[in-house]
Amino acid sequence: MGDLQLTLKVWRQRSSSDKGKFETYDVSGLNSHMSFLEMMDVLNEQLVGKDIEPIAFDHDCREGICGMCSMVINGRAHGPLKGTTTCQLHMRHFKNEDTITIEPWRAKAFPVVKDLVVDRSSFDRIIQSGGYVSVNTGSAPDGNAIPIPKEVAEEAFDAAACIGCGACVATCKNASASLFVSAKVSQLALLPQGQPERKERVNKMVSKMDEEGFGHCTNTGACQAECPKEISIEYIRKMNLDYNLSNLKG
Amino acid sequence: MNNYLTSTIFRKVLASLSGLFLVTFLVGHLVGNLQLFIPGVQGQTQFNKYALFMTTNPVVQALSIITYSAILLHIFITLFLVIQSRRARPVGYAVSNGNDSSGWSSRNMAILGTVLLFFLVIHLKSFWYKMHFGEMPYQYLSDGTKIKDLYQVTTSAFQNPFYTFFYVFCMGALSLHLKHGVESAIQTVGLRIPSYEKLFKYAAIAVAFSIPAIFASIPVYLYFTNI
Numbered sequence A: 001m002g003d004l005q006l007t008l009k010v011w012r013q014r015s016s017s018d019k020g021k022f023e024t025y026d027v028s029g030l031n032s033h034m035s036f037l038e039m040m041d042v043l044n045e046q047l048v049g050k051d052i053e054p055i056a057f058d059h060d061c062r063e064g065i066c067g068m069c070s071m072v073i074n075g076r077a078h079g080p081l082k083g084t085t086t087c088q089l090h091m092r093h094f095k096n097e098d099t100i101t102i103e104p105w106r107a108k109a110f111p112v113v114k115d116l117v118v119d120r121s122s123f124d125r126i127i128q129s130g131g132y133v134s135v136n137t138g139s140a141p142d143g144n145a146i147p148i149p150k151e152v153a154e155e156a157f158d159a160a161a162c163i164g165c166g167a168c169v170a171t172c173k174n175a176s177a178s179l180f181v182s183a184k185v186s187q188l189a190l191l192p193q194g195q196p197e198r199k200e201r202v203n204k205m206v207s208k209m210d211e212e213g214f215g216h217c218t219n220t221g222a223c224q225a226e227c228p229k230e231i232s233i234e235y236i237r238k239m240n241l242d243y244n245l246s247n248l249k250g
Numbered sequence B: 001m002n003n004y005l006t007s008t009i010f011r012k013v014l015a016s017l018s019g020l021f022l023v024t025f026l027v028g029h030l031v032g033n034l035q036l037f038i039p040g041v042q043g044q045t046q047f048n049k050y051a052l053f054m055t056t057n058p059v060v061q062a063l064s065i066i067t068y069s070a071i072l073l074h075i076f077i078t079l080f081l082v083i084q085s086r087r088a089r090p091v092g093y094a095v096s097n098g099n100d101s102s103g104w105s106s107r108n109m110a111i112l113g114t115v116l117l118f119f120l121v122i123h124l125k126s127f128w129y130k131m132h133f134g135e136m137p138y139q140y141l142s143d144g145t146k147i148k149d150l151y152q153v154t155t156s157a158f159q160n161p162f163y164t165f166f167y168v169f170c171m172g173a174l175s176l177h178l179k180h181g182v183e184s185a186i187q188t189v190g191l192r193i194p195s196y197e198k199l200f201k202y203a204a205i206a207v208a209f210s211i212p213a214i215f216a217s218i219p220v221y222l223y224f225t226n227i
Ligand code: HEM
Pocket: A216, A217, A218, A219, B012, B013, B015, B016, B017, B018, B019, B020, B022, B023, B026, B074, B075, B078, B079, B081, B082, B109, B110, B112, B113, B114, B116, B117, B120, B177, B178, B180, B181, B182, B184, B185, B188
């Protein structure tokens, strides 16, 4: 483990209307077992000690399931590790005396609220536009009441692994939300329960995605490479096909 | 609810279909150009007759209108998409590490496309404009008729090393444009199903490498045989 000392260049922005700028801080007293967020906690403690306002950043579960911990670390959403959220990233992946640049997600649809905190409610509005099944299903149904082939169930489940973190948008050079939207469309489109509203759902969610000001998909594949849940761009293909067919068939 | 025609996905489909159509156009154009490899008067005569056919045949003319429309559609729709995407990220990153997650050509389609547009303008001016409206040399055939000598225009254009280099350079840009473009278009129209992913990947690389390479081999051949 040993002592770790870092120089951090962090984006500071007082409010959404502030212009914002980078500030450089030295942090000491770290060790390689800390997670990246714990490192941020140590930094904040040291900042408070110096009468500097602590850095605002989003976090909640700290176990890789809530999707809150949005940070672009040295140009990579959630840092350099594949399939990992910021909270699950450990300081052993950094070297002593490294300089680390930390920025918020950058997208028109994700405006900065403060420092590293962005407003991701555009994702919520996309879900509200159609990412659900309208019928009231009551309590949990019997597990095997509707038989679903294992491969289909697995594929739907893989789509459902999306935690709505927005790393796909943050990474995409076009700030496209295609990976997120396609995962949320597919998790329902693949299952029998999702069929009655399938066409309406994909139309509404894609429209909402465009309306919120996300860019278009150019199939660079960067989203899939950076997604902490390793969601596949195969879902984007499925979504495009669903969307095109449902509109062309009228 | 239905804004299909203005959706990013539909616009992307138009970019793909126009792009794929242009690939088929390139194949046709390439086959015609291969006649430039035929040496001597025989090659000259065959190429010039072919050029005459291509500028007068009504079916070819209809096809060429479709091709020009496809190019314009491709340019306008991609321009539109690129502007929209720039707007989607008004503030950029201080540090970005693109190569860790995506290929260079996939991120630079607009730059590559701009090189191609520049190439197209010069290319059309050198050959198409000259053939239709410019001053052309003539070849006198054995039956006494005379015919516009595009063969001579072409071979003499490629005696200029800079022009030849420019052509080869632009074919490099075309290759990179197609390396991402073909695979991307297949994904956009929904054909890139997982079990064929590898196949499409290699097919796209084969297309992206071979078409520009064969195109480029012609001016290189003409340059070195006429030094
Ligand atoms: C013979 C010439 C050309 C061919 C064969 C061609 C082919 C293609 C193909 C197949 C794609 C992929 C479409 C997709 O991903 O859905 C593409 C994309 C693109 N092309 Fe071209 N193209 C040509 C010329 C141009 C020109 C002249 C421009 C611009 C001035 C251009 C700009 C673009 C851009 C910006 C994209 C990316 C679109 C996107 O993914 O958003 N291309 N091209």
